Amino acid sequence: xxxxxxxxxxxxxxxxxxxxxxxxxxxxxxxxxxxxxxxxxxxxxxxxxxxxxxxxxxxxxxxxxxxxxxxxxxxxxxxxxxxxxxxxxxxxxxxxxxxxxxxxxxxxxxxxxxxxxxxxxxxxxxxxxxxxxxxxxxxxxxxxxxxxxxxxxxxxxxxxxxxxxxxxxxxxxxxxxxxxxxxxxxxxxxxxxxxxxxxxxxxxxxxxxxxxxxxxxxxxxxxxxxxxxxxxxxxxxxxxxxxxxxxxxxxxxxxxxxxxxxxxxxxxxxxxxxxxxxxxxxxxxxxxxxxxxxxxxxxxxxxxxxxxxxxxxxxxxxxxxxxxxxxxxxxxxxxxxxxxxxxxx
Amino acid sequence: xxxxxxxxxxxxxxxxxxxxxxxxxxxxxxxxxxxxxxxxxxxxxxxxxxxxxxxxxxxxxxxxxxxxxxxxxxxxxxxxxxxxxxxxxxxxxxxxxxxxxxxxxxxxxxxxxxxxxxxxxxxxxxxxxxxxxxxxxxxxxxxxxxxxxxxxxxxxxxxxxxxxxxxxxxxxxxxxxxxxxxxxxxxxxxxxxxxxxxxxxxxxxxxxxxxxxxxxxxxxxxxxxxxxxxxxxxxxxxxxxxxxxxxxxxxxxxxxxxxxxxxxxxxxxxxxxxxxxxxxxxxxxxxxxxxxxxxxxxxxxxxxxxxxxxxxxxxxxxxxxxxxxxxxxxxxxxxxxxxxxxxxx
Numbered sequence: 288x289x290x291x292x293x294x295x296x297x298x299x300x301x302x303x304x305x306x307x308x309x310x311x312x313x314x315x316x317x318x319x320x321x322x323x324x325x326x327x328x329x330x331x332x333x334x335x336x337x338x339x340x341x342x343x344x345x346x347x348x349x350x351x352x353x354x355x356x357x358x359x360x361x362x363x364x365x366x367x368x369x370x371x372x373x374x375x376x377x378x379x380x381x382x383x384x385x386x387x388x389x390x391x392x393x394x395x396x397x398x399x400x401x402x403x404x405x406x407x408x409x410x411x412x413x414x415x416x417x418x419x420x421x422x423x424x425x426x427x428x429x430x431x432x433x434x435x436x437x438x439x440x441x442x443x444x445x446x447x448x449x450x451x452x453x454x455x456x457x458x459x460x461x462x463x464x465x466x467x468x469x470x471x472x473x474x475x476x477x478x479x480x481x482x483x484x485x486x487x488x489x490x491x492x493x494x495x496x497x498x499x500x501x502x503x504x505x506x507x508x509x510x511x512x513x514x515x516x517x518x519x520x521x522x523x524x525x526x527x528x529x530x531x532x533x534x535x536x537x538x539x540x541x542x543x544x545x546x547x548x549x550x551x552x553x554x555x556x557x558x559x560x561x562x563x564x565x566x567x568x569x570x571x572x573x574x575x576x577x578x579x580x581x582x583x584x585x586x587x588x589x590x591x592x593x594x595x596x597x598x599x600x601x602x603x604x605x606x607x608x609x610x611x612x613x614x615x616x617x618x619x620x621x622x623x624x625x626x627x628x629x630x631x632x
Numbered sequence: 633x634x635x636x637x638x639x640x641x642x643x644x645x646x647x648x649x650x651x652x653x654x655x656x657x658x659x660x661x662x663x664x665x666x667x668x669x670x671x672x673x674x675x676x677x678x679x680x681x682x683x684x685x686x687x688x689x690x691x692x693x694x695x696x697x698x699x700x701x702x703x704x705x706x707x708x709x710x711x712x713x714x715x716x717x718x719x720x721x722x723x724x725x726x727x728x729x730x731x732x733x734x735x736x737x738x739x740x741x742x743x744x745x746x747x748x749x750x751x752x753x754x755x756x757x758x759x760x761x762x763x764x765x766x767x768x769x770x771x772x773x774x775x776x777x778x779x780x781x782x783x784x785x786x787x788x789x790x791x792x793x794x795x796x797x798x799x800x801x802x803x804x805x806x807x808x809x810x811x812x813x814x815x816x817x818x819x820x821x822x823x824x825x826x827x828x829x830x831x832x833x834x835x836x837x838x839x840x841x842x843x844x845x846x847x848x849x850x851x852x853x854x855x856x857x858x859x860x861x862x863x864x865x866x867x868x869x870x871x872x873x874x875x876x877x878x879x880x881x882x883x884x885x886x887x888x889x890x891x892x893x894x895x896x897x898x899x900x901x902x903x904x905x906x907x908x909x910x911x912x913x914x915x916x917x918x919x920x921x922x923x924x925x926x927x928x929x930x931x932x933x934x935x936x937x938x939x940x941x942x943x944x945x946x947x948x949x950x951x952x953x954x955x956x957x958x959x960x961x962x963x964x965x966x967x968x969x970x971x972x973x974x975x976x977x
Contacts, residue, residue: 381868382892382893385893387892387893387917389917390892390893390916390917450919523726538910547727547732547735548727548730548732548735553914556914557910557911557914559910559911560908560909560910560911561906561907561908561910562906562907562908562910563905563906563907564905565883565902565904565905565906565907566902566904566905568923569898569901569902569922569923569924570923570924571735571923572732572734572735572921572922572923572924572926573921573923574795574919574920574921575919575920575921576917576918576919576920576921577914577917578913578914578915578916578917578918579914579915579917581917
């Protein structure tokens with residue numbers, strides 16, 4: 288048996304003994320987890336999940352050491368330090384070849400009732416060749432927090448910035464000051480944006496956002512936030528907007544602060560079936576793009592910047608715990624005590 | 633006085649005497665209309681407009697002869713045959729310079745209560761230099777119907793195809809078999825698409841769609857239409873989808889038949905405040921783009937193909953009337969007797 292995080296319902300997160308992770312398919316790897324995270328998206332079930340007797344294994348961001356590989360695995364070997372994206376993918380299907388590994392025809396999510404999650408001692412990794420990326424360092428390295436963000440939040444912020452066409456000469460607005468929004472600020476600056484407007488209301492997060500490159504902060508909400516962004520952009524709105532929350536209100540704000548011809552990158556998981564502002568986005572020819580970030584595709588581009596210290600997204604991980612502290616880590620993130628919690632094994 | 637089309641409410645279209653069109657600003661031109669159209673978008677008020685005592689001047693697609701120009705007009709002169717886009721624009725603002733004339737900071741729509749509309753004997757054209765394009769032919773030319781579609785429907789179908797990234801190697805689906813949808817088929821073929829799936833149910837329109845390049849036709853609706861498109865695309869959906877209707881059902885269909893990483897170009901005027909399928913488009917990283925087509929920007933690209941007969945979008949104009957026949961033209965289009973009506977003065 289091994290120990291892992293299991294969620295049984297809203298607010299009910301437990302550390303339990305579960306069956307030992309092991310190789311099942313010839314394409315699997317077995318990874319001993321050394322670092323993992325609690326994700327903002329883990330808070331959706333933490334707030335809303337109905338009770339389940341089976342429980343759901345949790346965690347989709349992790350770094351670890353390869354303990355064993357199946358017979359067909361070629362790209363990683365025992366002893367490698369590896370980072371996993373928040374979805375696993377075969378690396379060879381039509382969508383993987385296009386760099387959209389989150390739509391892999393033979394991939395999927397971690398955890399749940401069928402697979403191991405990252406918030407546990409070990410993980411069976413399906414499609415190891417397509418999924419894992421070996422890191423050129425040892426397990427104690429100080430770059431670990433930043434490398435860990437390549438699993439999800441840094442790649443997700445980058446995705447929002449890319450699909451919103453952030454870059455030189457563009458005004459970027461970032462809706463949401465959570466870990467993804469803050470990484471979105473970092474990504475926008477990395478891509479060359481000069482004016483970066485962060486919409487958020489938490490002093491600690493805003494302070495980090497300014498260090499990451501935000502030039503303006505808007506802490507109003509709703510219509511007032513929209514007016515304030517218009518004031519900051521000569522009345523026209525932002526060229527690129529990153530939606531990093533997922534609620535209807537934040538989506539409405541994001542869609543309405545984009546200027547005509549602008550683009551909105553959605554990476555906050557939408558909590559509603561419909562999207563607002565269908566008519567105003569039409570009138571203004573706004574492009575709406577985004578979705579689950581193909582972070583596996585972005586690792587090659589972002590890894591050198593992390594290794595050479597040009598970006599330090601790991602600063603969003605402002606609390607560290609061991610596995611036993613995970614339930615309290617969920618609580619702390621849900622109550623906005625912590626931006627994002629790292630689990631060190 | 634001159635004669636023009638005025639709408640007073642749903643189903644209430646009249647030909648009336650109105651004040652003579654004349655030059656007001658130094659940037660105006662006065663155009664004597666020779667050819668105009670009734671638009672599918674004119675049918676929205678034809679079905680829903682509440683009674684108004686003032687009435688609304690109608691028509692936004694026209695070709696005519698320049699009768700006079702204001703002192704500052706440089707690009708057209710008396711005697712020129714000109715085509716007008718469905719919105720007027722100054723040609724010099726930030727958005728015009730980007731080719732997004734439908735968001736011109738000093739532009740607007742034809743007709744209504746303030747301006748002349750195209751469905752009348754003459755039009756005062758604001759911002760003539762930015763708005764009008766001179767045509768290299770006389771007023772009786774047989775190319776007139778196709779040239780007239782550059783005012784709106786051909787440029788609009790082209791816009792949908794462009795923003796949906798139609799092109800070589802891509803599977804394109806076109807939702808709607810109206811004039812815009814049919815022009816979308818033509819635009820998709822022009823851009824190199826090989827498989828073009830037309831979703832429509834009217835035999836005459838489908839027949840023209842096949843001549844324009846549709847390789848498959850889907851006449852089912854709702855969930856059945858979605859299933860049928862998936863069958864035709866190896867279960868994956870279309871790379872590029874053109875939404876050419878504007879109803880919630882057609883939008884839902886369009887958004888759900890796009891494959892992961894695909895793009896939907898919206899040109900049907902949305903009739904609802906919310907957009908469906910917010911979550912499934914997110915999961916699949918669908919890009920949603922489009923809006924009022926900057927047909928003024930597309931004229932330079934499309935005009936040579938019309939002049940040299942490579943495309944014949946004027947075939948969507950399957951009925952011709954004089955000004956007195958306009959009210960019956962609205963009725964015929966609304967009852968699907970005609971695809972699109974041309975008015976010849």
